[in-house]
Ligand SMILES: [Fe+2]
């Protein structure tokens with residue numbers, strides 16, 4: 001177990017996601033990018049979680065939402081997929097020199113989805129290791145939980161413990177053969193709000209959102225989860241996975257989902273949670289503050 005520490009407040013803003021929202025100047029795009037601003041004893045952390053598919057919508061929306069890229073201290077990549085890492089090359093042209101990029105060490109592996117032909121779905125060339133370094137970014141690669149400030153850390157590599165969250169049909173090349181990709185680089189963010197509990201922020205939840213929630217509780221020793229935000233990748237989930245996942249999510253005060261979550265899953269969560277469920281759209285803001293009492 002690790003001592004996670006606590007923050008006084010956290011604000012999560014959806015900078016880019018598939019759903020632009022209604023009557024908005026913001027641009028939607030397949031993928032995800034969130035801004036996490038956490039405050040602890042008067043000091044602030046500004047952390048970009050994922051970078052969307054391309055940097056144009058991200059930079060456009062940042063301008064409209066009054067987010068200054070040069071004030072971002074860290075970029076955390078939840079996993080390698082192109083819809084989360086494609087904007088990295090472009091956004092690091094605007095972030096400060098020395099911005100740190102936190103990810104799992106297997107983030108650069110060659111991974112594919114195999115349909116009629118093989119489609120590469122990993123980190124695109126425009127966001128390559130060397131491009132990002134040339135832009136002034138430095139990589140912090142770790143399998144272990146990484147602490148940004150007390151109260152904000154990554155889950156580290158997720159232990160798969162549930163029986164109903166299967167590996168996906170995606171592949172990597174190993175010894176000249178295509179084998180199933182265990183997607184070990186799928187890592188999420190944990191924020192511990194003083195006196196309240198944990199907020200989990202996930203990219204695509206390829207490790208299974210229930211596995212992720214269980215890991216967050218196990219490694220921090222904090223039992224309460226107050227918020228779960230991100231993509232839950234339940235588009236092809238069977239009934240067992242769906243109902244067990246909704247049971248787990250229902251324990252949170254707030255769930256905010258979109259991107260790869262899937263319509264059926266969103267409907268099930270919404271039916272169960274009512275107003276405690278929010279759609280993840282461009283510009284959506286979710287905030288949690290410490291219990292004053
Ligand atoms: Fe993904």
Ligand SMILES: [Fe+2]
Pocket residue numbers: 031032081083084203204231259260
């Ligand atoms: Fe995704």
